[in-house]
Amino acid sequence: xxxxxxxxxxxxxxxxxxxxxxxxxxxxxxxxxxxxxxxxxxxxxxxxxxxxxxxxxxxxxxxxxxxxxxxxxxxxxxxxxxxxxxxxxxxxxxxxxxxxxxxxxxxxxxxxxxxxxxxxxxxxxxxxxxxxxxxxxxxxxxxxxxxxxxxxxxxxxxxxxxxxxxxxxxxxxxxxxxxxxxxxxxxxxxxxxxxxxxxxxxxxxxxxxxxxxxxxxxxxxxx
Amino acid sequence: xxxxxxxxxxxxxxxxxxxxxxxxxxxxxxxxxxxxxxxxxxxxxxxxxxxxxxxxxxxxxxxxxxxxxxxxxxxxxxxxxxxxxxxxxxxxxxxxxxxxxxxxxxxxxxxxxxxxxxxxxxxxxxxxxxxxxxxxxxxxxxxxxxxxxxxxxxxxxxxxxxxxxxxxxxxxxxxxxxxxxxxxxxxxxxxxxxxxxxxxxxxxxxxxxxxxxxxxxxxxxxxxxxxxxxxxxxxxxxxxxxxxxxxxxxxxxxxxxxxxx
Numbered sequence: 001x002x003x004x005x006x007x008x009x010x011x012x013x014x015x016x017x018x019x020x021x022x023x024x025x026x027x028x029x030x031x032x033x034x035x036x037x038x039x040x041x042x043x044x045x046x047x048x049x050x051x052x053x054x055x056x057x058x059x060x061x062x063x064x065x066x067x068x069x070x071x072x073x074x075x076x077x078x079x080x081x082x083x084x085x086x087x088x089x090x091x092x093x094x095x096x097x098x099x100x101x102x103x104x105x106x107x108x109x110x111x112x113x114x115x116x117x118x119x120x121x122x123x124x125x126x127x128x129x130x131x132x133x134x135x136x137x138x139x140x141x142x143x144x145x146x147x148x149x150x151x152x153x154x155x156x157x158x159x160x161x162x163x164x165x166x167x168x169x170x171x172x173x174x175x176x177x178x179x180x181x182x183x184x185x186x187x188x189x190x191x192x193x194x195x196x197x198x199x200x201x202x203x204x205x206x207x208x209x210x211x212x213x214x215x216x217x218x219x220x221x222x223x
Numbered sequence: 224x225x226x227x228x229x230x231x232x233x234x235x236x237x238x239x240x241x242x243x244x245x246x247x248x249x250x251x252x253x254x255x256x257x258x259x260x261x262x263x264x265x266x267x268x269x270x271x272x273x274x275x276x277x278x279x280x281x282x283x284x285x286x287x288x289x290x291x292x293x294x295x296x297x298x299x300x301x302x303x304x305x306x307x308x309x310x311x312x313x314x315x316x317x318x319x320x321x322x323x324x325x326x327x328x329x330x331x332x333x334x335x336x337x338x339x340x341x342x343x344x345x346x347x348x349x350x351x352x353x354x355x356x357x358x359x360x361x362x363x364x365x366x367x368x369x370x371x372x373x374x375x376x377x378x379x380x381x382x383x384x385x386x387x388x389x390x391x392x393x394x395x396x397x398x399x400x401x402x403x404x405x406x407x408x409x410x411x412x413x414x415x416x417x418x419x420x421x422x423x424x425x426x427x428x429x430x431x432x433x434x435x436x437x438x439x440x441x442x443x444x445x446x447x448x449x450x451x452x453x454x455x456x457x458x459x460x461x462x463x464x465x466x467x468x469x470x471x472x473x474x475x476x477x478x479x480x481x482x483x484x
Contacts, residue, residue, distance in 0.1 A: 054326065054359055068318045070325060080314040092302040096290045103292060104276065137276065 009034035018163030028198035102160035128175035169206035231256035
C-alpha cells in the first residue's frame with residue numbers, strides 16, 4: 001500500500017463526497033490514471049491521518065508520496081501538473097473570475113445544503129430562500145453559456161459545482177421547490193454535465209444521495 | 224513596468240488586514256495605485272457596484288475591471304505582474320502555500336476573532352483554539368514544509384507571509400488589549416521570530432498602521448462589546464451580537480467572520 005502511494009497518483013476519498021468528486025472529475029478530464037481508495041469516515045485509515053494531519057479529511061491526493069489537501073487546491077494542482085486540456089483560462093482576469101465563483105460555491109452551496117436537509121420549520125425555509133438566491137447568482141454567472149468555462153470548455157467552476165448537481169434532488173425534496181422552475185438555465189447546465197462522461201462516471205444517482213442523507217438524518221435525529 | 228495611478232485602484236479600509244495584504248503585494252511589486260478609503264458603515268456606490276456579491280473590501284480595480292477576495296487578488300497581481308513573484312513555482316509548493324492561506328482564513332482568523340468576541344471561560348477555550356492552530360504552524364516551521372526558512376516563502380516574503388502576516392499583528396494587539404497570551408514566544412518561538420522579522424520589513428512597516436492606532440481601535444470595539452454584554456443575559460447572543468458589531472464596524476478585520484476575503 002505504501003509502495004503504491006510512493007509511485008503514482010492515489011486519491012483518498014468517500015463515495016458520496018462532492019469534494020472528492022471534484023478531484024475524480026478533474027483527473028478524468030485530464031485522463032490521469034489513479035488509484036482510488038475509499039475511506040471509512042468513522043474509522044479513518046492511518047494513511048489518511050498521516051497525509052492530512054491538520055484536518056483529517058478527504059479528499060487527499062497523493063502524488064509521488066506527497067499529499068495535497070482541500071478539493072479546489074487539489075484541482076488546481078492537477079491543472080498545473082497536467083497542463084493539457086486546461087480547466088482555467090490563460091488570461092489572469094478570467095482566472096480570477098473563475099477562482100471567485102469556485103470559491104463562492106465552496107463558501108455557500110454545501111453549508112446551505114446542509115441547513116436545508118438538517119433543519120426544520122422557519123430555519124429550513126430560510127435555508128431554502130438562501131439556496132435559491134445562491135443558485136440564481138450562479139445562474140447569472142453562467143448566463144447563456146454552455147458551461148461556466150465557455151462554449152467549449154468544461155472549466156474550473158464547472159468542476160467545482162458539478163458534483164452538487166447530484167444533491168439537487170435532495171435539496172428540492174427537502175425544501176419543496178424545483179430548481180428547474182427557479183433556475184432553468186442552471187437546471188439545463190446540470191443536464192449537460194450529466195451527459196459528460198467524466199461527470200456521470202464520478203457522480204452517484206441522486207436517489208442514492210437522498211437515501212444517504214436519510215441515513216444522516218436518522219443519525220442526527222432529524223425527522 | 225510603471226503603471227499610472229488610473230490603471231489600478233484599491234478600495235479598502237485602514238484597519239482591514241485583508242486590505243493590507245493587497246497593499247503589501249502591490250508595494251512589493253513596485254506598483255502605483257490609487258487608494259480609496261471606504262467607510263464600512265456607509266459603503267460607496269462604487270464598492271457595491273464592483274463587489275455586489277459580498278459588498279466587502281478589498282476590491283482591486285484594474286483597467287476598470289474588479290477583482291475581489293484578497294487571496295484571489297494576490298494571485299491575480301502575481302500572474303499579471305510577474306517580477307518579484309510571491310507564489311512558488313513548483314506545483315506542490317504552490318498547493319502547500321494555498322493550503323496554509325486557506326488555514327489562515329478558515330481556522331486561525333475565526334479562532335482569533337472568537338478570542339476577541341468573548342470573555343471568561345469562553346475566552347479561555349478560544350485562546351486554546353488559537354494555540355492549537357499556532358502549534359500546527361510552529362511544527363511546519365520547525366520540522367515540516369517550512370523548515371529552516373526565514374520566511375514562509377523562503378528568503379523573501381511570499382504569499383503565505385503576506386496572508387498570515389497581515390492579520391497576525393492582530394494577535395499581538397489582542398494580547399495587549401485583553402491580557403491574553405496568544406503569540407507566546409516560549410510556546411511558539413519560530414512563529415514569534417518570523418512575525419517580528421516580517422513586521423520589520425520596510426514595505427510591511429509602511430503598510431501596517433501604527434500599533435497605537437490599532438490598540439485604540441481594538442479597545443474601542445472591545446469596550447462596546449462588553450457594554451453590550453452587560454445589557455444582555457445570554458452569552459451566545461452577546462458573542463453573536465459582539466461579533467456582528469465588530470464585523471459591521473470594520474467589515475473584515477480578522478474578528479468574527481471566517482470569510483476569506
